[in-house]
Amino acid sequence: xxxxxxxxxxxEIRKGLHLKVDWQQLGFNxxxxxxxxxxxxxxxxxxPIDVVITDMNMPVxxxxxxxxxxxxxxxxxxxxxxxGYDDFVYTKAAIRHRAVEYLLKPVMPDELEQLLLQLKQxxxxxxxxxxxDQESSRKYERWFQEIRENFALHMLKGDLSPIxxxxxxxxxMKPWDEAAIQVATFGLQADKAxxxxxxxxxxxxxxxxxxxxxxxxxxxxxxxxKDSSYPHLLHLVCRDGSSTxxxxxxxxxxxLKQVLGFELVLGxxxxxxxxxxxxxAYMDALLQWxxxxxxxxxxxxxxxxxxxxxxxMLIRLLQKDDLNPALQYIRTxxxxxxxxxxxxxxxxxxxxxxxxxxxxxxxKASVVHTHSIWLNxxxxxxxxxxxxxxxxxxxxxxxxxxxxxxxSNEDIxxxxxxxxxxxxxxxxxxxxxAEKFNYNTSYFSELFKSKVGQSFxxxxxxxxxxxxxxxxxxxxLGLSDIAELTGFSNASYFSSRFKKMFHISPSEYRNxxxxxx
Numbered sequence: 359x360x361x362x363x364x365x366x367x368x369x370e371i372r373k374g375l376h377l378k379v380d381w382q383q384l385g386f387n388x389x390x391x392x393x394x395x396x397x398x399x400x401x402x403x404x405x406p407i408d409v410v411i412t413d414m415n416m417p418v419x420x421x422x423x424x425x426x427x428x429x430x431x432x433x434x435x436x437x438x439x440x441x442g443y444d445d446f447v448y449t450k451a452a453i454r455h456r457a458v459e460y461l462l463k464p465v466m467p468d469e470l471e472q473l474l475l476q477l478k479q480x481x482x483x484x485x486x487x488x489x490x491d492q493e494s495s496r497k498y499e500r501w502f503q504e505i506r507e508n509f510a511l512h513m514l515k516g517d518l519s520p521i522x523x524x525x526x527x528x529x530x531m532k533p534w535d536e537a538a539i540q541v542a543t544f545g546l547q548a549d550k551a552x553x554x555x556x557x558x559x560x561x562x563x564x565x566x567x568x569x570x571x572x573x574x575x576x577x578x579x580x581x582x583x584k585d586s587s588y589p590h591l592l593h594l595v596c597r598d599g600s601s602t603x604x605x606x607x608x609x610x611x612x613x614l615k616q617v618l619g620f621e622l623v624l625g626x627x628x629x630x631x632x633x634x635x636x637x638x639a640y641m642d643a644l645l646q647w648x649x650x651x652x653x654x655x656x657x658x659x660x661x662x663x664x665x666x667x668x669x670x671m672l673i674r675l676l677q678k679d680d681l682n683p684a685l686q687y688i689r690t691x692x693x694x695x696x697x698x699x700x701x702x703x704x705x706x707x708x709x710x711x712x713x714x715x716x717x718x719x720x721x722k723a724s725v726v727h728t729h730s731i732w733l734n735x736x737x738x739x740x741x742x743x744x745x746x747x748x749x750x751x752x753x754x755x756x757x758x759x760x761x762x763x764x765x766s767n768e769d770i771x772x773x774x775x776x777x778x779x780x781x782x783x784x785x786x787x788x789x790x791x792a793e794k795f796n797y798n799t800s801y802f803s804e805l806f807k808s809k810v811g812q813s814f815x816x817x818x819x820x821x822x823x824x825x826x827x828x829x830x831x832x833x834x835l836g837l838s839d840i841a842e843l844t845g846f847s848n849a850s851y852f853s854s855r856f857k858k859m860f861h862i863s864p865s866e867y868r869n870x871x872x873x874x875x
Contacts, residue, residue, distance in 0.1 A: 360481055361389040361405065365398040365412035365424065366440065371463075375411065378467045384474050395419025399427055402435075408481055411438045411461070434484075436477055440465070494832040502843075505529055505783060510595055511583045514541065515712070516637035516669065521784045523633075528842050537597040539636070541627040542607045543643040544569065544614070546590040561618060562589050568617055572610050579606065593643065595636070623647055641712075645705050648738065667691060667706065669713035676717055677796065681755055688751060692744045700742065707738055707747055714758055770795060771809045782821045783845050788814045822846065823859055830868045837864055 362381070366372050372391050381388055389405055392398035394416045401407070410428060414421030421439065428435055442463045459473050506529050512522045526532050546561055566584070569592050573582045579602075583593040594610070596603040607626060615621045625647025627639035675684035688710055695706040741747040774795055778786065791814070792802035806814045826844045829835055835843075841852035856864045 359387045360385055360408045360478060362386050362409045362411060363390045363392060363398060363401055363407045364388060365392045365395070365410060365416070365421075367393050367413065367416045371413065371440070375465065375470070378465060379471045379474065381474075384471065385478050386474060395421065395424035395427070398424055399431075402428075402432060407432075407435060409436045409438065409477055411440065413440045436481065438473065438477075491834075494834075498829075498833045498835070502529070505843075506531060507581055507583055508780065510534075510581045510636075511585065513633045513636040514583055514593065514595070514640040516640075518634060521781070521786065521790065525784055526633075534595075534597065535633050536631070538629050538631045539595055539597045539639065540603050540607075540629050541636070541639040541643040542594040542596060542610075543625040543647040544592050544594070544610070545623050545625075545647055564618065565590075565614070565622070566592060568614055569610070572613060576606060579603075591647075593640070641705060641709060644708055645701070648704070648708070667709040667713065669709070672710065672713050673717050676714070676755070676759070681752075681759060684755065685748065685752060689744065689748055692747050696744050703741070703744070703747060704738055707741065707751065710751055711754065714754060718758055771806075774806075775810070778818060778821060782818065782825065783843060785845070786818060818845075819855065819859070823856065826852070826856065826864070827867065830864055831871045840864070 364372050364375055376388060386409075389407060390401040392401050395412075396419045398410065398412065399419075402410075410424075412421050412424055425437055425439075428437055439460045440463060441460055459477070461470065461473065505525075509522065509525060509529060509531055526535065544565075546565060566589070570582060573580055573594070579596060579598045581595040583595060585591065594607065596606060598606075604626070607624070611622065611624055625643045625645065627642035627646065630636065630639045672684060672687060675687055678684070691710075692703060692706055695702040738750075741750055774791065777791075777794070788803055788806075789799045792799045795802070797805070803814065806817075810817055812820075822844045826840055826846075829840045829843065833840075837849040837853060841847070841849045844852070846852035846855065853864055856867070860867060862870070
């Protein structure tokens with residue numbers, strides 16, 4: 359329904375307009391009436407109005423002054439002027455203040471109906487355009503936020519590769535590199551192993567939806583990170599003042615308890631600064647979360663712990679056919695950790711398992727073997743000696759090693775294509791991709807073409823162009839922004855590649871699509 363305000367100092371004129379047409383049938387509602395300009399402005403503050411039909415010659419505030427105020431304060435309102443043949447001065451003023459139409463007195467019913475139908479079409483078109491713009495804006499914001507969350511997850515897992523780090527500035531993450539942050543890990547955790555699956559399945563979706571709704575209220579101060587392998591765990595990366603961070607985290611915990619009906623397990627890290635330190639905070643939060651039933655639960659921040667595990671070295675050792683060097687390295691680092699405390703040994707066990715998961719994700723196999731640990735981490739606390747810890751971890755290493763050897767090139771290429779689909783915004787080259795998946799570059803190039811049916815460069819270009827087309831169709835972003843968000847070095851190169859592929863320029867493509875929508 360379209361709301362109308364009628365403004366005229368003569369009661370007969372106002373009532374007459376009511377009777378000229380069937381307003382409701384035409385889709386209009388006479389929401390209010392006013393006797394002069396000031397009265398009309400007061401009515402405009404009381405409810406939303408789409409159309410103002412006003413006389414020009416009125417006491418207190420005439421139509422000229424009213425139109426001027428409407429133009430300044432309510433530019434979206436459509437103004438219609440009631441005028442007579444002798445009111446040429448008023449007509450010129452109405453034109454100056456952008457009145458959309460005029461009705462000559464006496465108003466004829468057919469003229470009024472025709473005008474209302476024209477206004478209705480214009481207003482409905484504008485409403486539809488606003489809805490499309492709002493939806494495009496929401497999609498872009500959601501997509502941009504997902505990219506930033508993905509970057510933050512890379513930082514938490516210690517992936518500081520040049521390809522990833524090069525995108526910190528374009529996605530506005532550089533200020534976070536200089537900010538003091540804490541990580542808070544929220545998770546669904548069962549008291550008994552057999553309860554874990556049922557509990558996480560039942561509460562996983564509402565848990566995430568509530569967390570994201572709460573996080574939206576503090577979008578400038580925090581990120582939510584989620585590893586798809588462990589949907590029952592959500593990690594908050596929080597900045598701002600220390601007391602503010604802790605208050606915010608505690609508020610989240612209490613609101614989740616109120617809605618879900620039970621208290622979630624929470625682990626909070628110590629404060630760190632710089633992307634290179636985010637992994638330490640991530641491990642602190644995971645460890646605190648896992649130790650919630652132990653004496654170490656009272657230990658909020660971990661200080662004086664041993665240095666970070668050299669997971670790159672461990673991964674290289676795990677890729678060898680002989681696992682003994684990897685096990686020897688793990689034994690050495692477990693021994694160093696145990697000499698400090700049992701808590702440090704537990705931390706090191708988790709670090710080794712995370713490194714193993716990273717290898718499985720990046721190489722060939724699905725992460726299936728360590729799920730029970732994250733759902734019921736108390737079992738790790740029972741590993742009180744290095745020998746017990748080694749025996750525990752070795753079982754997962756053997757299973758994972760066997761799984762990786764059994765995976766086919768077909769499965770590997772599912773991972774390759776998934777990686778490209780998730781990282782096309784970054785700089786990806788054939789040599790870097792071959793190295794990541796442990797292939798010789800020349801062999802990888804031939805294998806890629808045989809599996810995918812086109813060269814790596816062609817495939818990557820098509821993926822980027824697909825997302826570029828989506829942004830051209832659904833957003834008003836400039837070519838420079840689209841180029842940057844789809845992995846092209848600059849707008850000029852993007853435009854030339856686009857024209858070569860589609861035989862029209864990006865601007866022409868956008869115009870054509872806008873006409874068909």
